[in-house]
Amino acid sequence: MPELKRHAGVQDSHEGSKSSYPPPARVQGKDGHPKPHIGPDFAAYKAEWEKSVGPDADKWWGQKARECLDWFSDFKTVFAGGFEAGDIQWFPEGTLNAAYNCVDRHYYKNPDKVAIIYEADEPSDSREITYRELFHEVCRVANVLRSWGVKRGDAVSVYLPMTWQAVVAFLACARIGAVHSAVFAGFSAESLRDRVNDCECKVLITTDEGRRGGKTIATKAIVDAALAQCPLIEKVLVLRRTGSKVPMTEGRDFWWDEEAEKLSSYSVCEHMNSEDPLFILYTSGSTGKPKGVVHSTAGYLLGGYLTVKYVFDLHPDDRFACMADVGWITGHTYIVYGPLCLGVTTTVFESTPVYPTASRYWDAVDKWKLTQLYTAPTAIRLLRRMGEDAVKNHDLSSLRVLGTVGEPINPEAWHWYNDHAGRGQCAIVDTYWMTETGSHMVTPLPGAIATKPGSATFPFFGVDVDILDPTNGKVLEGGDVEGVLAAKRPWPAIARTIYRDHKRYLETYMKPYPGYFFFGDGAARDEDGYLWIKGRVDDVINVSGHRLSTAEVESALILHKGVSETAVVGCPDELTGQAVYAFVQMKPEFDIKATSVDALTKELAIQVRKVIGPFAAPKRIFLVSDLPKTRSGKIMRRILRKICSKEADSLGDLSSMEKPEIVDSLTDQVYKAMGWK
Structure with a gap:
């Protein structure tokens, strides 16, 4: 690549830093590390990206869908529909099951492989869960839901903290074709009530209490307060997390372990259409009414699979750690569906970055030999604020890729992350995406793209974006331009609608700039073609x-x-x-x-x-x-x-x-x- 110049809009204060950082040895297949999936240079990325957005893009996507996912019946059509009516379809004739793709096929191949590292709030409570254990628990809970009359297409609310059983709840719903609606377990009773009522759930899954940062959260008490105004709820499945005594409403509330142990550890998978909804996830809106974003099955799975594989350069023996919460889209895609669909080991992190000490992340990396770490700039700034002593005495040599998510990372935090967590030997991937996109949109690929602190770099495969003049919608060509970011074509993981409000979906994303999907963010492109997300x-x-x-x-x-x-x-x-x-x-x-x-x-x-x-x-x-x-x-x-x-x-x-x-x-x-x- 040509020598890269610093983008004028972002100050890089790092003493003696270069304007760009080439892929380090650990992601170039050197020093005993695996060769990158995409590399060794920018040309490798560009060639694959052009296939994914060019005249034969449907052929590229069809091949990836068949390579990456197991289908019960094949599809004939790769893509149909578009932005104008929001009638987007991917692989419409195909049938498959998300739980089968995330659990069964890996269980049959290697049942004793670790599926989940459960990093509990108290480090001493942490443990590993194999694909065998995950398979049987998913089947049992699926059978519980079936026994309660939950059918394909029914919505099930999930209000669970960061326990490994939250993953089970998602996959049990997917197994029987139910649509899970996860509500972050820090939301108030009023917020939970509104989300449960909006998607008309009859069943809710929760826990007695939660644990985070050494504190106990009265989860069941919040649920009880919410359900006082949720007339449709008939059954509540309650996980024993702390074992504390909590009120149980007779005929409505049942203990997870007691119900699950009564039923078989095998449950048949529903054959779901590619476009059947997989989940609803509510995201707050400035109007005061949360939006229920609906994601489909096959397209979303494929987006999660491809991005987690290529963006983090995941290989079969990797141990991937996304430190988000399953209640948000990052947790859905990069704790549950992406890593497990790929068949690697994922991590459920229940605690905070600073409990019981500011070394918590680095203790986990050492203990479990984590190979990738994915967290938010907020967490990085917090750890930077705590100083270097918390990280410097740890052996972090297992790490190859460090990721950031949630907002553009400021260069000072980027350099701290690179210098102290990565020690200059890990690739930093600053990922840009949102709930509605389902998976990464703009991001470096660690073995191919040199990074610039603060830049999300280039579009992922299948993502073709323009920068538009916000006043007239005209395309801004070349480098050194700034406007709004918009996508030219649909990608498989794009949200299909807003639950019961397709008009709002079209007006928010498709109508502002006809022919485009509008992300709602400003962006700049520098003279080297790098994209800089400027915020909403x-x-x-x-x-x-x-x-x-x-x-x-x-x-x-x-x-x-x-x-x-x-x-x-x-x-x-x-x-x-x-x-x-x-x-x-x-x-x-x-x-x-x-x-x-x-x-x-x-x-x-x-x-x-x-x-x-x-x-x-x-x-x-x-x-x-x-x-x-x-x-x-x-x-x-x-x-x-x-x-x-x-x-x-x-x-x-x-x-x-x-x-x-x-x-x-x-x-x-x-x-x-x-x-x-």
Whole structure:
């Protein structure tokens, strides 16, 4: 590849760093490591990508579908439909079963292979689960559901914490053709109630209690409060996680172990059509009403299989660890369906990155000899904040690929991850995708693509994207352009609809730019063709005609030695159209008393002016003790934007917020500073 230049919009502060990082030896088949699936250079990626989007793309996809998945009956058509009506179909005549592809075929081939590493909240409780054990438990729970009258097409709610049995619950539903609707086990009773009622479930699967970070969560109590207003629920299956005594409603609530042991450890798989729904997953919307995103069976499975294989360069003996929660799409695709469909060992991580110590991730890598680690920039920033001592004394030589997910990673966190977790020997894959895409859209391939800190690099196979002018929808050609990101063609794992609201699906994703799928994100392409995700379109700030990404300003602020985390939003301004407002959280060890607040905020503003330019300097900087985040760690910038726009009385859906109580304190702080009542 040609020498790569740094993208002007992202500051790379790493001392002596290069503008790009070629694939390291560990993912180039050297030093005893396996050869990469795609490599050894960019040309290998480009040749395969062109096959996947070219005139013979259907042939490419058909071949992959037959190679990667086991079918009960073959398909004749590879693809039909399109964006205009949202009538997308992949492999429509084919039949298969997701549980068979994720469990049975691997159980028959190698029953004693480890399927799941269960890294429990208390490290001493951790254990491994083989494909044999997983197969029998999935069959038993499938038989329980069948005995309760659950049929193919019925929805089953799953409200489970990060136990390995959450994987069983998903696959038991898939085995009998039921549609699982997982609700993150940190949601409130009201949020659970709304999701259960929306998809009209009659059965819910939960646990007595949950464990996370040394704390006990009253899961069953939350369920009981929710079900008081869920008239359709007839049966509740309750897992014994802690063994504590919890209320059980006679005739409705039943213990998982007691019901499962009564029934056979074999259960026949339903033959599902390729386009039959596999699951519904609710994602919060700015309107205040969560969207039930519906994913199909074959297309979604294929997307998970291919991306987990190529993006993480997974090989048969690898031990893959995605540290997300199964309640979110990352957990669905990269804990459950992707790794298990491929037949590798996956990880269910029940705890937090800092319990019982800040070495928890690295202890797990050493203990289980993990080969890939996939986590969020929020977790990386947290670990960076904890210092290097927690990681430096660990043998992390088993790792080959380190991944990030959830938001663009700022260069400072990227370099910390690369230097201290990867020790300069692992590929870093910054993956861009979302609930609605089902699997990765833009991402490096570790053995083929040189990486740039902060860039998601290039589209995955079958993903063909344009950058469009947001005002007129025209395609922006060449490098050094910035606009909105949109896909030209459907891919197999794309969501098929929003549950009971196909009109909303079309209006949100297909109508803004006809002929395209609109991701809702801004993006830039540099002169080397690398893609830089700029955040949600409403996270792009236009200051006096200068388009600024919130990520750019945040990256500039975090270069300050005392800054731990920051969130930037744009708000209406009479003079400049929009103004930059920054919320800054300082590191615990930073002595804020050593300087005045005014001096510190001035210093931070100068930092932004120096890195980006005077036009980017925040109009207001608020020093805060905490930031509003979802339970998966994403900063909820829309909340900050509403507060700064004097719209704190219309914040929309807060059900996914980790600490709703901080909203009032943030509102008081901003309103007081602005002189508002």
